Amino acid sequence: MSEEAADRVDLAHMPELVIVSGMSGAGRTEAMHSFEDLGYFCVDNLPASLIANLLELTGMPGQPDERRRLAVVCDARNRDFFANLMNELKKLKAQGIDYRILFLDAADEKLVARYKSSRRRHPLCTDGASIAQGIERERNLLFELRESAHHVVDTTDMLPPQLRATIRDLFAPGEERTGLSVTVYSFGFKHGAPLDADLVMDVRFLPNPYYDPKLRPLTGLDKPVRDFVLYRPETEEFEQRWRGLLDCVMPGYVAEGKQQLAIAVGCTGGQHRSVALAESTADYLKAQGYRVSIAHRDLALAEGGAL
Structure with missing residues (x-):
């Protein structure tokens, strides 16, 4: 998978328009969050008569015009407008606009329990x-749409x-990672522990390139330092175990629906070991199909002082 392909969900197999509807309390809000994560432009409680107008808009946030993807919630909250939904969908179909309807349902007793726990009015x-x-x-109002x-x-x-x-399985299959x-x-x-990291790996136990005068002014982005750090028996053993840990936890994060994950790799000064191993970690995760970006928080602070 190329880096460019890994930076976005493949839109080619996703419908241009998704109509999200269903019973109140069945998960419409959570569904819209999921579509936002998939790159859809989402509108909640839109009158059916305005769907066609929305499709004609250009310059939607985060979406090139040729790749507009819309997820629209149309439900029973606005009964006067909702009654026209089926007619509007027939018009869209006649125009050749690709759309799919996602209907969320749940057992009546579960819906009652959810409303009681939320203390909101139906x-x-x-x-x-x-x-x-x-x-x-x-249910009576939504019967035709459900069918x-x-x-x-x-x-x-x-x-x-x-x-x-x-939702990801239905609308973006194969793009879980x-x-x-x-x-x-x-x-x-020495510049402070990270505050936003989900995983923190301390690599200060590895031999420090700082103590080699030739390597001291360089960084983990330079080949001599990378070779010094990565091609040592202790680092090779560490990376084998570190990657095994990643292989264990990363699928779990995906399964839980986590959308953002920060992995921090730290050494004393953030110049040599952590830089080389952060790059190596990012390369490994990219090869596994994950969408990865790399940053070096403290590299600009490197002064070649005591590390």
Whole structure:
């Protein structure tokens, strides 16, 4: 996989428009977060009559015009506009616009429990009806749309990470690893421990190139330092175990739906060992198909002083 391909989710196999609907309390908000992570421009509670207008807009944030992808929530909160949804979808189909309908559902008792725990009012209970009555009204209103949906997902027993994984499987299959944005950076402990890292690896136990006068003014980006750090028996053993740890934890982060991961590799000054090993770590993760960026937090502070 090229670095350019790894920097983004492949849009070629993703629909231009996704209509997200379903029962209130079934996970629409979580679904929209998932589509945002996939690079969709998301609009919540949009009147059906405005979908075509939205598709005609240009200059959407983060999306070249030729790759516009929209995820729109259309639900029963605005009943007057929602009634026109099926007619609007027929118009879009006649225009050759690719769209898919994702319908989120859950068992009535689970929906009641979720509303009670959230202490929010059901959108169809404005006249004093009970939550159960509101759910019944909503099911009747959404019946035709549910029958027309391309995907019906039952979230009754789903946790949020499972819903995110399901949406990625349906709308961006094969891109699970590139959905996780990984930053690998080096740092020097003498400049302060990292505050934002999910994983921190201390490599100060490895031999220090600083004590070689020829290597002292160089950095871990220079080949002589990289060779000194990486091609030693102790480093080779460390990297084997370090990569084994990454092989163990990285799939877990993906499965949990984590979108950003920061891995910090530290030595004393952030100039030699940590830089070389951060680069090596980033290269390894890229080769495994992850979307990785590399940074060196304290390299500009290197002065060749006592490390």
